[in-house]
Each structure stands twice: as structure tokens, then as C-alpha cells.
Amino acid sequence: xxxxxxxxxxxxxxxxxxxxxxxxxxxxxxxxxxxxxxxxxxxxxxxxxxxxxxxxxxxxxxxxxxxxxxxxxxxxxxxxxxxxxxxxxxxxxxxxxxxxxxxxxxxxxxxxxxxxxxxxxxxxxxxxxxxxxxxxxxxxxxxxxxxxxxxxxxxxxxx
Numbered sequence: 001x002x003x004x005x006x007x008x009x010x011x012x013x014x015x016x017x018x019x020x021x022x023x024x025x026x027x028x029x030x031x032x033x034x035x036x037x038x039x040x041x042x043x044x045x046x047x048x049x050x051x052x053x054x055x056x057x058x059x060x061x062x063x064x065x066x067x068x069x070x071x072x073x074x075x076x077x078x079x080x081x082x083x084x085x086x087x088x089x090x091x092x093x094x095x096x097x098x099x100x101x102x103x104x105x106x107x108x109x110x111x112x113x114x115x116x117x118x119x120x121x122x123x124x125x126x127x128x129x130x131x132x133x134x135x136x137x138x139x140x141x142x143x144x145x146x147x148x149x150x151x152x153x154x155x156x157x158x159x
Contacts, residue, residue: 007019012075019106026158028057028130033126044147058090098128125144128142
């Protein structure tokens with residue numbers, strides 16, 4: 001089984017790294033988009049991050065343009081949008097695919113660790129959320145309509 005912390009990722013500013021720096025933290029990994037009906041969840045994600053980062057929570061945003069082309073911009077445009085519209089300070093990463101032949105290795109790992117409704121692995125839409133405990137184990141997967149605020153009690157138990 002893949003160690004989540006060794007999976008290569010690229011930050012939104014283009015730096016190649018792994019998730020090793022987040023080892024020992026509770027992670028909330030979210031595929032995000034700027035032009036989606038769920039885009040206002042950025043506000044709730046940032047609120048969770050601000051409130052709980054000192055206790056060990058890190059929200060990780062992975063832009064994806066696979067759902068109705070709702071993330072058409074490049075990384076610079078995405079970063080500007082997130083900062084100016086929602087004051088996002090949690091880590092953001094380069095745009096990735098979460099389904100199909102070019103699925104990013106992180107999402108291949110997440111989907112195989114925790115399937116969705118009726119056992120399907122495919123991500124159905126933007127703002128699907130994966131909660132990972134301090135040991136790097138995928139605890140749960142949440143549908144896009146589950147708001148960040150609804151995750152707070154579960155996250156706080158893991159902290």
C-alpha cells in the first residue's frame with residue numbers, strides 16, 4: 001500500500017514536493033473549483049483551517065477541471081481567485097485529474113482507500129472531501145454537498 005506522505009505533488013506555485021511535511025497532521029483533501037455551485041465552500045474550508053490549524057488540521061486544495069470545466073484558469077488565476085475572493089491561506093496545489101487515465105497518484109490512493117456511494121471509486125463532482133488521520137489513514141470520504149461545518153465534530157475528535 002502506498003504511503004500517502006511519499007506521493008509527489010506540485011504546489012500551486014509550481015514547487016515539486018511530497019506530503020511528508022504534513023505527517024502527523026489531520027488532513028482534509030478536497031478537489032476544488034472556482035466556478036462551481038459548491039465554490040462558496042472555500043469560505044468554510046478556510047474557517048476550519050484557521051480555527052483548527054494550531055491543533056493539527058491542514059486543508060489541502062487540489063483544483064480540478066474535470067467537472068463541467070468549472071476550473072478553467074491556470075494556477076496563477078486560481079491562486080489569485082482563492083486569495084482575493086475567499087482569503088484562502090490553506091495549501092493549494094497545481095491542477096490535477098481526479099478520474100480517468102491521468103488520475104493523480106494521490107487521488108488513485110484516496111479513492112482506493114475509501115470508495116464512494118455504492119462502492120464506486122470515481123469522484124462524482126468538485127468538493128469531494130477525504131479526511132485523513134494523523135497516521136495517514138483515510139478515515140472517511142464526503143460528498144460535495146457535505147459542508148465543511150458538518151465535518152468539524154469528526155475532525156475535532158481526530159485532533
